[in-house]
Amino acid sequence: MSSKDLILARIRQALGDRPQSPEIPRDYRRGAGKADLDLLVERLVDYRAVVHRSTDVAATIRDIIGGGTLVVPPGLPSEWLPPSAVVDDDLPADRIAAADGVVTAAAVAIAETGTIVLDASADQGRRILSLLPDLHICVLRPEQVVSSVPEAVARLDPRRPLTWISGPSATSDIELNRVEGVHGPRNLHVILEES
Amino acid sequence: MTFLGMPARAPRGVGHLRGDEPFPVAARKALANPQLRRNLHHATTTIRDKSGRVVAELPDWQELRSAGSALKAYTMAHLPELLEQLEERVTAAGGIVHWAADANEANEIVTGLVRDTGEQRVIKVKSMATQEIGLNEALAAAGISPVETDLAELIVQLGDDKPSHILVPAIHRNRAEIREIFLRAMPGVDPGLTDDPPALAGAARRYLRETFLTTRVAVSGANFGIAETGTLAVVESEGNGRMCLTLPDTLITVMGIEKVVPAWPDLEVFLQLLPRASTGERMNPYTSMWTGVTPGDGPQNFHLVLLDNGRTAVLADEVGRQALHCIRCSACLNVCPVYERTGGHAYGSVYPGPIGAVLSPQLTGVADNASLPYASSLCGACFDACPVKIDIPSILVHLRNQAPHPRTEAAVMRAAAATMARPKLYARAQRAAKAARIAGRRGRGLPPPLNGWTASRDLPEPPQQTFRDWWRGR
Numbered sequence: 001m002s003s004k005d006l007i008l009a010r011i012r013q014a015l016g017d018r019p020q021s022p023e024i025p026r027d028y029r030r031g032a033g034k035a036d037l038d039l040l041v042e043r044l045v046d047y048r049a050v051v052h053r054s055t056d057v058a059a060t061i062r063d064i065i066g067g068g069t070l071v072v073p074p075g076l077p078s079e080w081l082p083p084s085a086v087v088d089d090d091l092p093a094d095r096i097a098a099a100d101g102v103v104t105a106a107a108v109a110i111a112e113t114g115t116i117v118l119d120a121s122a123d124q125g126r127r128i129l130s131l132l133p134d135l136h137i138c139v140l141r142p143e144q145v146v147s148s149v150p151e152a153v154a155r156l157d158p159r160r161p162l163t164w165i166s167g168p169s170a171t172s173d174i175e176l177n178r179v180e181g182v183h184g185p186r187n188l189h190v191i192l193e194e195s
Numbered sequence: 196m197t198f199l200g201m202p203a204r205a206p207r208g209v210g211h212l213r214g215d216e217p218f219p220v221a222a223r224k225a226l227a228n229p230q231l232r233r234n235l236h237h238a239t240t241t242i243r244d245k246s247g248r249v250v251a252e253l254p255d256w257q258e259l260r261s262a263g264s265a266l267k268a269y270t271m272a273h274l275p276e277l278l279e280q281l282e283e284r285v286t287a288a289g290g291i292v293h294w295a296a297d298a299n300e301a302n303e304i305v306t307g308l309v310r311d312t313g314e315q316r317v318i319k320v321k322s323m324a325t326q327e328i329g330l331n332e333a334l335a336a337a338g339i340s341p342v343e344t345d346l347a348e349l350i351v352q353l354g355d356d357k358p359s360h361i362l363v364p365a366i367h368r369n370r371a372e373i374r375e376i377f378l379r380a381m382p383g384v385d386p387g388l389t390d391d392p393p394a395l396a397g398a399a400r401r402y403l404r405e406t407f408l409t410t411r412v413a414v415s416g417a418n419f420g421i422a423e424t425g426t427l428a429v430v431e432s433e434g435n436g437r438m439c440l441t442l443p444d445t446l447i448t449v450m451g452i453e454k455v456v457p458a459w460p461d462l463e464v465f466l467q468l469l470p471r472a473s474t475g476e477r478m479n480p481y482t483s484m485w486t487g488v489t490p491g492d493g494p495q496n497f498h499l500v501l502l503d504n505g506r507t508a509v510l511a512d513e514v515g516r517q518a519l520h521c522i523r524c525s526a527c528l529n530v531c532p533v534y535e536r537t538g539g540h541a542y543g544s545v546y547p548g549p550i551g552a553v554l555s556p557q558l559t560g561v562a563d564n565a566s567l568p569y570a571s572s573l574c575g576a577c578f579d580a581c582p583v584k585i586d587i588p589s590i591l592v593h594l595r596n597q598a599p600h601p602r603t604e605a606a607v608m609r610a611a612a613a614t615m616a617r618p619k620l621y622a623r624a625q626r627a628a629k630a631a632r633i634a635g636r637r638g639r640g641l642p643p644p645l646n647g648w649t650a651s652r653d654l655p656e657p658p659q660q661t662f663r664d665w666w667r668g669r
Contacts, residue, residue, distance in 0.1 A: 004282075004294040007452065007503045011274050013199050014511035021272040022265045028258040028464070043477065090491070093408055093442065113478035126492040127441045127483075131434065149478075150463040158426040158459045159288070161489050164466075164482035169434040171396055172474045173347035173363050174370055176238040176245075179392040182346060182400055183407070184434025184481060 031148035035111045037192065040145055043114025047167030048180050049188040057139055058082070060191050061103060064137055068100030073129055075122025076103060080139065088129050096128060101135035102185075107162075108152045109145045109190075114167065116140065116190065117152060119160040127161055136185040138165075140192050202508030203296070204560040210298040210329040210504070211357075212559050214543015217566035221541035222533075234369045235538050242529045245475030252477070253467070262464045264584040267520035270457060271510060277422040277455045278501060284425025288487020290497040295449075297504045302333035304500055305414060305447055309339050312445050312496075314412045320429060320439045321345035322416025323361060323523055324449045324502055326545040327558075330414065341414070342406055344435035346399050353380035359539030359547060361525040362473055367538050370395065396433075403435070413439035413494070417450040418522070419465060420499070423458040426486045427499070430469060430479050440483045446494035451502050453510075453519040465522060468582035473524035505558035514593040518553045520583045525550075527577035527587060533570055542567060549577035553590040561597045568594035607645070628657045 001009075041051045054060040057080045061070075070085040086099065096102075105123035106116045116138050118124045130136055146152050156162060169184030180186065205212050214221060225231055250256050270277060282292040295301035305325075309317055317334065319325065319341050331341045343352045350365040351358050354376040358364030365373065374390040381402050388398055415436070419428040427448055429436045440446060456462065470479045488497050510516050528534045528548030539547030544555035544564065552571055556564035568591050577587040614620050640649030 002294070003296045003300060006296050007294050007501070007507065008275050008278070009199055010203060010503065010507035011278075011452075011510060014202070014507050014516075015272065015274070016511075017513055019268070019272045019513070019516075022268050024265045024269060025258065025261050028255040028262055028467075047476075047480075097404075097408065110478070115478045120489070120492055127437070128492075131437050131441055149467050150460075153460055153463040153466075158421065158424045158484060159486050161486075161492055162482075162484040163437065164478065164484075166476070166478040166480050168480070169432075170480045171346050171433045172242075172476075173345070173350070173365060173433075174373060174392040174395060175234075176242045176363060176366065176474075177392065178474075178476070179396050181393055182396045182433035182435070183344070183403065183438055 029148060029150075031146060031151040033147070035145040035147045037111070037142060037145060040109060040111035040114065041192065043111065044167070044190055047114050047170075049114070049167050049190050052189065052191045053194050054191050055194050057191055057193055061137060064189050065101050065135070068135075069098075070101050070103055071096055071099040071129060071133065072103050073123060073125025075125075076105060077123070088125055093128060093132065097132040099133045101137055102130050102133040103137045103139065104130050105139050106144060108155050109140050110149060110152045111145055111147050113149060115152070116165050117156060118163045118165065119156060120162075121160070127163060130163070131184060134185055135187040135189070136165075137189045137191065140190060142193065202511045203503070203505065204508050204563075205327075205505035205558045206297050206299060207563070209302070209333075210327055211545045212327060212505075212555050213563050216543070218541055218543070218570045219566060221543060222537040222570070225537045225541045230369075231367055231538055232536060234367055235535055237369075238363070238366045239529045239535045242475055246472060246526065246529070247475075249471045249475055249477055253471070259464055259467050260582055260584050263468050263522075263582060264520065266457070266461050266464060267517075267583050270455060271453070271516060271519060273457070274452065274455070274510070277457060278452055280422040281420050281425060281455050282501075284422070285487055285497075285499050288425050290425070290487040290499055293498060293500045295500050295502045295504070298328035301328050301449060301500055301502050301504065302330055305330060305449065306333055306337045306339065308445070308447055308498055309334065309412055310337065312412050314339070314410070316340045316342060316410055317412045317414050318342050318344050318406060318410045318439050318443065319348070320413065320415040320431065320436045321348045321364070322414070322449060323545060324416045324451050325414060326358060328449070328502070328504060330449070342403075342410070344403055344407070344439060345431075346396065346433055346435075349399055349403075350376055353377065355380075357540055358545060360528060361523050361546065361548070361550075363525075367540070407435075407438040407442055411443050412445045412447070413443040414447045414449065415439055417448050417454055418469070419456045419462060420450050420454055421456050421459055421462065424486055426459065426484050428462070428482060428484045430482045432474065432480045434481055437481055437483055440485065441493050443494050445496040445498070447498045447500065449500045449502055451504075452506055469522055469524055472526040472580070472582035508560075509554070509557040512557065515553065515557050515590050517585050518550065518557055518590060520585050521550050521554065522583060524582055526580040526582060530576040530580045531571075532574060532576070533572060537570075542570065549587045549591075550585070553587055553594065556594055556598075561594055562599060565598045568598055622661070622663055625657070625661045625663070629661070
């Protein structure tokens with residue numbers, strides 16, 4: 001008997017009393033419909049992200065990075081980019097790690113929790129790209145912001161690799177206080193594009 | 196019983212589910228350590244306040260708890276189908292699924308998979324399942340060095356210590372002690388390191404960066420495995436999880452069979468419950484989700500090991516099976532008056548606190564952890580704090596009934612039952628109790644073998660007049 005068959009047989013035996021399968025009560029909030037952008041900003045700032053509300057994304061990116069080097073995913077809108085940006089065409093890890101920052105778009109953002117979600121689309125790139133540089137600049141469009149977790153889950157495709165990000169890298173391991181700055185990017189800048 | 200015989204418990208001699216000594220003995224040592232008690236009091240108070248604040252922000256917290264509880268009960272009722280569906284979806288997405296009946300088999304599978312890569316070192320994401328089965332010891336015995344990358348696990352590993360909390364394994368250490376451990380055991384550490392928490396976090400970042408970039412195999416646990424899509428999820432804070440799940444060529448994930456979640460939308464419930472109950476955050480800094488293998492992005496070899504190790508025995512107990520609903524948030528530890536005073540080591544298992552007191556004895560069989568169901572005052576704070584509404588006090592009482600009882604206790608209980616069933620005998624016993632009081636036993640507790648009960652309790656004084664006497668003379 002394979003271990004799979006053994007485990008499944010054990011489970012069926014354990015469930016010999018036929019426990020009832022309950023209805024799932026779904027009367028929790030689905031979301032407010034319209035996302036509150038001010039709430040998103042407040043929640044991002046609360047977890048030590050730096051937020052820029054900007055009508056000129058390219059200028060804001062230039063201001064943040066100064067003379068530093070940037071890596072970017074291949075599908076990022078070209079009008080956002082400084083000329084020196086290095087496009088990820090399967091860059092080795094050490095080159096990505098050596099960059100001062102990375103710019104990505106996002107798939108969804110959640111106002112209530114201050115979360116941005118990347119789904120590895122062409123304007124967000126491979127997961128490694130937004131992981132190794134110490135500065136992550138993420139550009140959000142207002143229509144990508146939803147109010148709640150259920151609304152975000154409904155918009156996302158789980159077959160894509162997903163990274164949910166709420167503030168810069170942090171830990172609660174020292175005396176259970178949140179301390180920013182461990183292995184992921186220690187600086188998270190979110191640019192909220194305004195028309 | 197069918198051909199399967201008795202429920203299969205987690206085997207002895209492997210893993211970390213059994214302590215060396217009973218809870219009361221271990222607890223006494225912990226209680227005598229004032230530094231430990233200060234650290235625990237500080238940490239649990241901090242986290243209770245934080246969690247309480249963010250839970251209060253959600254007007255539908257109780258509705259989410261009810262949904263989470265029902266989803267877990269649904270999952271247990273449909274476990275065979277859901278696991279087979281998960282296997283099918285992971286396989287379709289390019290992953291390979293293994294089934295491990297117990298800790299020994301899981302350790303063999305993982306060790307074999309690492310050997311096949313030819314690598315001598317693996318990076319690890321903090322995982323309760325791999326702690327439970329003693330994977331690090333098994334890997335080390337095979338000449339493979341496991342590197343814990345979670346900050347608290349790193350503190351435990353460098354300090355040659357044991358984890359004492361589900362979420363924050365080094366909760367028993369304060370910043371000064373962490374600094375000392377790093378100075379003593381972290382290769383290449385700056386001798387001028389201070390005990391400022393950001394400086395300590397920075398030291399871990401520098402120490403592990405090169406290891407992340409050069410290690411080809413990672414081992415993780417999983418918070419959720421979604422049957423409908425084959426998606427695995429790891430919830431974390433530091434980014435060490437992202438490193439392990441993204442950089443290596445091969446990823447091996449060990450997941451308890453109870454962690455399966457029916458469908459993708461169900462995560463909308465657990466992703467609201469877990470961070471608020473656990474670290475007291477609206478959302479934890481990072482959550483990674485992946486489905487099999489994604490060409491050109493992340494590990495190109497993915498193995499999922501589904502672990503039983505006593506879980507099916509827990510499932511067979513109609514009262515105790517809700518312990519399998521646990522999402523490992525550790526809220527019950529943080530509110531428990533017993534845990535706050537003894538810390539996690541006293542429980543002897545990787546699963547400490549109230550949830551450990553119901554989970555460990557069921558995974559091992561109650562006889563192997565007979566003192567744990569008593570490691571509680573049954574105050575019920577754990578039940579209130581649990582984001583999936585596990586009725587821990589009821590399971591504790593249920594397990595106390597299964598624990599072996601001393602012969603003298605059983606004899607006393609039988610005698611008490613016989614006395615109470617006979618009114619005349621009972622009245623005589625009451626008068627005898629009063630006589631004993633006059634005879635001066637008062638204040639000295641009960642005589643042996645009952646003196647254990649009065650060692651930490653005052654014996655209630657028998658009243659001057661019994662109810663029966665009062666009733667007769669009314």
